[in-house]
Amino acid sequence: MFPERTIDSRPEWPDTSLMAPSSPQSQARPLPDALREAQDRYIATWSQMGSAWGISRTMAEVHALLYITGDALCTDEVMDRLEISRGSASMSLRALLEWGVITRTHKRGDRKEYFLAEQDVWAMFRAIVRERMKREVDPMLASLFEIRDMTGGMGTIAKDHNDRLDQLLLFFEVMQMFGQRFISPTGEGLQAAADILSKSDA
Amino acid sequence: MFPERTIDSRPEWPDTSLMAPSSPQSQARPLPDALREAQDRYIATWSQMGSAWGISRTMAEVHALLYITGDALCTDEVMDRLEISRGSASMSLRALLEWGVITRTHKRGDRKEYFLAEQDVWAMFRAIVRERMKREVDPMLASLFEIRDMTGGMGTIAKDHNDRLDQLLLFFEVMQMFGQRFISPTGEGLQAAADILSKSDA
DNA sequence: TGGCTCTTTCAATGTTTCCTGAAAGAACCA
DNA sequence: TGGTTCTTTCAGGAAACATTGAAAGAGCCA
Numbered sequence A, B: 001m002f003p004e005r006t007i008d009s010r011p012e013w014p015d016t017s018l019m020a021p022s023s024p025q026s027q028a029r030p031l032p033d034a035l036r037e038a039q040d041r042y043i044a045t046w047s048q049m050g051s052a053w054g055i056s057r058t059m060a061e062v063h064a065l066l067y068i069t070g071d072a073l074c075t076d077e078v079m080d081r082l083e084i085s086r087g088s089a090s091m092s093l094r095a096l097l098e099w100g101v102i103t104r105t106h107k108r109g110d111r112k113e114y115f116l117a118e119q120d121v122w123a124m125f126r127a128i129v130r131e132r133m134k135r136e137v138d139p140m141l142a143s144l145f146e147i148r149d150m151t152g153g154m155g156t157i158a159k160d161h162n163d164r165l166d167q168l169l170l171f172f173e174v175m176q177m178f179g180q181r182f183i184s185p186t187g188e189g190l191q192a193a194a195d196i197l198s199k200s201d202a
Numbered sequence C: 001t002g003g004c005t006c007t008t009t010c011a012a013t014g015t016t017t018c019c020t021g022a023a024a025g026a027a028c029c030a
Numbered sequence D: 001t002g003g004t005t006c007t008t009t010c011a012g013g014a015a016a017c018a019t020t021g022a023a024a025g026a027g028c029c030a
Helices: A033-052 A057-069 A075-082 A086-099 A121-150 A155-183 A185-200 B033-052 B057-069 B075-082 B086-099 B121-150 B155-183 B185-200
Strands: A102-106 A113-117 B102-106 B113-117
Touching: A033 A057, A033 B121, A033 B155, A057 A075, A057 A086, A057 A113, A057 B155, A075 A086, A075 A113, A086 A102, A086 A113, A086 A121, A121 A155, A121 A185, A121 B033, A121 B155, A155 B033, A155 B057, A155 B121, A155 B185, A185 B155, B033 B057, B057 B075, B057 B086, B057 B113, B075 B086, B075 B113, B086 B102, B086 B113, B086 B121, B121 B155, B121 B185
Parallel strands: none
Antiparallel strands: A102 A113, B102 B113
8 A cells, every 4th residue: 555665674673782883873873773773664654654645755754864863964964864865855854944844953163054853743743734734725725716706607507516616615714724723822722732631641 | 836737727718608519518418618617627726736635636636527517427428528548537436436535326227337426525524534544644653653662662762762752643643533533423513513604604 | 265065956867656548357138 | 148338457658756966056264
């Protein structure tokens, strides 16, 4: 069902008792193999999710990497870790910035840009919902209104057609309202509720 | 922002005062040009929407056509209207059946199958949400749990990593709960509320 | 200003995804 | 059973999409 694409997802664990001298990590701190493998599987999972929802695999992978490591990584680190080209890394990072799910940072005495993923999952999804509404739902609603106007004065011959459009318009307006509530400060109330729930039954 | 793809979306109206003797329509009833054009624009809009959300353009077009006409159409009618091949029409129709957003019907004395779109927008979206949860969210949650288990016993070195996964898991569990509420009979309450809203301020 | 480092762009290329159309399959009828 | 009508399948081709890498751009420093 999902497209075949994994970043080495072996089913078994290697020996994890020692630190492996893995490739040059962010700040010279090598990672236990098990952790690295878990990261890779997370990256693969997130990239599958992304492609099912119309986000390019690489962009999803870059985001997954930044989120799961929690580190501020530079372009070269992203390239090396995901084995992608400079151009691809650059474009993905920029797109993620535009989505508002990562931010630029700098390190003292280093000219490179570092990228850090939004660490609050709810804030991250608020950003995603905000962008998708802006890019897809709003224009579509505008189109639907226009289309509705095309047959507005046609009388009974277009009645059913217009009713169907009205039904759709109503639905998307309701959804838009929900979306706005989700991304607004009120949406943070939802997050708070979820946080409380999580603590009460953990 | 959206990919270029339209089904003849001229900005101006043709003369709509008369029925145009258009191509052989479902039941030999020709359509006013304006109505046909509005249908085309709806089809184009819906197909754009679809591709932004990972649904193939053709499949979205077929669904749009069935929804907006409200008619039970057979494969040949779909092919002719959208100018797609028999194979493509057949596959799209089957996929739409699997999604549960269209149904098969038959006409007396006719061996062909006819296809009818679910006409209730809320029922349609309940079907879509149900399928997407089943196909994408549930497997992803399963993966996240597995990944979480990979580093469950690793102690402090994986603490932050595990916290991040837990945050994601919590988020998706909340979303799953919402989704289930949306698709359950309770979800119909939502629909009812929206219907009332629409009548009260129309 | 010239040289250095890092970032962005984009034409060419590679890859995935989708569509086509012919052929096989299935259901029905006489 | 053979013929007719409709549906599904799938290999091959076409289109859409993503990635690469080299070159241009941008900022910085001495």
